[in-house]
Amino acid sequence: MSTLAPPPVARVAIDDAIEAALSRIRGRAGSLGGAFTALADATARAAQGGKRFRPALVASAFEAFGGDLEDAPALYSVAAAFELLHTAFVVHDDVIDHDIERRGIPNVAGEFRARGLARGADEAGAALLGEAAAILAGDLLLHEAARLIALADLSSHVREGLYGLLDDAVLVSAAGELADVENAVGAHDADTDSLLAAAHDKTAVYSFTAPLCAGALLAGATPAQLESLRRAGGFLGLAFQLVDDLIGAFGTAAQAGRTEGGDLREAKLTPLVGLARETASWPRVTEALSLAWTGPVAVREAQQALEESGARSRLLSLIEDALDDATASAGPLPEPARELVRSLAVSIAERSP
Structure with a gap:
């Protein structure tokens, strides 16, 4: 499963x-x-x-760190x-x-x-x-x-830790979403690093780092283990969002849950587009993207331009690097937790269109 x-x-x-x-x-x-x-x-x-995958991460991390449900009824x-x-x-x-x-x-x-x-x-x-x-x-x-x-059956220490995770999830996600909107309105020419930072912040903490660390915390993980898991979760979350960007540009309607090429039709400024902007093919890419809203034929032309620019392959390499970094960050963790991170990395990679 x-x-x-x-x-x-x-x-x-x-x-x-x-x-x-x-x-x-x-x-x-x-x-x-x-x-x-x-x-x-x-x-x-x-x-x-x-899919309930965020609560699934809480439960999976709890199990991976040897948690006992009788000791953590609030799981x-x-x-x-x-x-x-x-x-x-x-x-x-x-x-x-x-x-x-x-x-x-x-x-x-x-x-x-x-x-x-x-x-x-x-x-x-x-x-x-x-x-x-x-x-x-x-x-x-x-x-x-x-x-x-606030009302869960928790020790004060664990509750404080969970509130810290929730605080990070809300604040970092808000910062990422704001940066994403600011990039979209063209207030400035965001470079690829800025686009990658926004992609990380709007997804990684609340979707991966916080739920994984919450489950580990409930199971009694040490501060050092939580820090390793935090790093792994950040890389997993970045890779997950970059795969989402690929799905938004190249995925099927079933994968995206909306019209194929939706990000291209909406001219979203994603890391994929940022990478294309760094290439000699950018004039062709930007022209194709400017017409993508007109229909399926124009979407396919934009997809082809992005593909031939090398941006898609570069983004795939960034995804692979992030997943490798996630696995490496999990090195100090107990084997079941390392296996959890590895399996998440595989699941994320398999989503890529």
Whole structure:
């Protein structure tokens, strides 16, 4: 089974913990008005499904460091917290991107935009309502993630460590997302190193470093072990995001969960594009990218231009280097933890289109 998904028993326990948190929000909503009840329901739908790989990392790291569930009954609540954190970021990311659908169905913003139109709002008012609802839904999920850790059955030492991980996850991810948006609007010509830093920051800590270290911390890992795992998680997260960038440019619609070549159609400034900009082929690449929004034929032309520039092969080399660095960083860890990092590296590599 892929290490990017929890085993069935853990999946049930994680889902139960997530549902309990969402049910609490829905229970409070009943006395706070019809709009808030609708928001609670939309928030719960946003958290449904998904691979649950971040909570899977919490559980997998806990097991890899020899954790005993009887000594850490809060394991699945903590794992659920990282899934709610992820959902919060997804909901807020949709606002940043002005998206009203996710995987073909209305997201929180889309649901409330439709609600506004049904109640007589004009397009601008409905859009405002949709984005306001999505921001508030993300806020609720962020609060619930922190609340799960705050109320979990943990020692003060472990709780403090988990809050440190959550703090890093939120702050570094926010910095990465802001840098990504600033790069996208063309306020300056970001170099490839800056684009790689943004790619790392918006994904690596909250998706890999924090959940892996949370599971290890719950299992009693030492500070030195946590530092090695932190480094490994950073490299894994960078590689994961760079693979996502490849999927956004070269992946199938099924891989990307949206129209093929979506990043090219939207002219996203990713490390892949940054690498192409460093080559003599950049004039052809930039011309092809400027037309990619027009349709599938133009997307294929942009893909070919990027391929022939060497940017794709260079990005693949960066991914391979990051995965090698992750494996090397795990060297001081116990063998089960080293094997976890190795298996994650393989899973990430296998995602590459």
